[in-house]
Amino acid sequence: MKLNTKEFEEKMGKAISVLESNFDTIRAGQANAAVLNRVNFEYYGSPTPLTSMADIRTADARTLVIKPYDASTLKAMEKAILASDVGITPNNDGQVIRLAFPQLTEERRKDLCKQVQKMGEEAKVAVRNIRRDANDLCKKLEKDGEMTEDERKSSEKSVQDLTDKYIKQIDASVAKKQQDVMAI
Secondary structure (H helix, E strand, O other): OOOOOHHHHHHHHHHHHHHHHHHHOOOOOOOOHHHHOOOEEEEOOEEEEHHHOEEEEEEEOOEEEEEEOOHHHHHHHHHHHHHOOOOOOOEEOOOOEEEEOOOOOHHHHHHHHHHHHHHHHHHHHHHHHHHHHHHHHHHHHHHOOOOOHHHHHHHHHHHHHHHHHHHHHHHHHHHHHHHHHHOO
């Protein structure tokens, strides 16, 4: 019996999806509403995603306008943006919050590239952990007599091939995002 790698392939695919969504939170010089995806604020005692309670639009290439559905939440949203890692000071005019994205400096771009690299490494670690789990399962199946040594080696090779494929995808995603950050 050879190991069914479908489950492990799905998990590795999810690691890539998480990496891509993490990349969305890194701004590459232009206003992007995705930087607010992780910002939550206190709404009636529970943490609520800012994106679900406001209309977020791009006014121009460097400005986001956040218009809350409930005007009473404006202050709480502003506080949450300040407390988040967005790195932009919100401008509150009483009706809307404006986020003006400054031109990225060379130093800030390099910092963002390091952040992208770190996210890529975290995704690789996740993929390698999935590989380890699959290999542990193979060894357990062999020990329990449900798999021969040759089947285990073949299964481990399949898992390693999958791991290599996803590591290459992560490297490609990291390189592309770093290129986006350094461009403009």
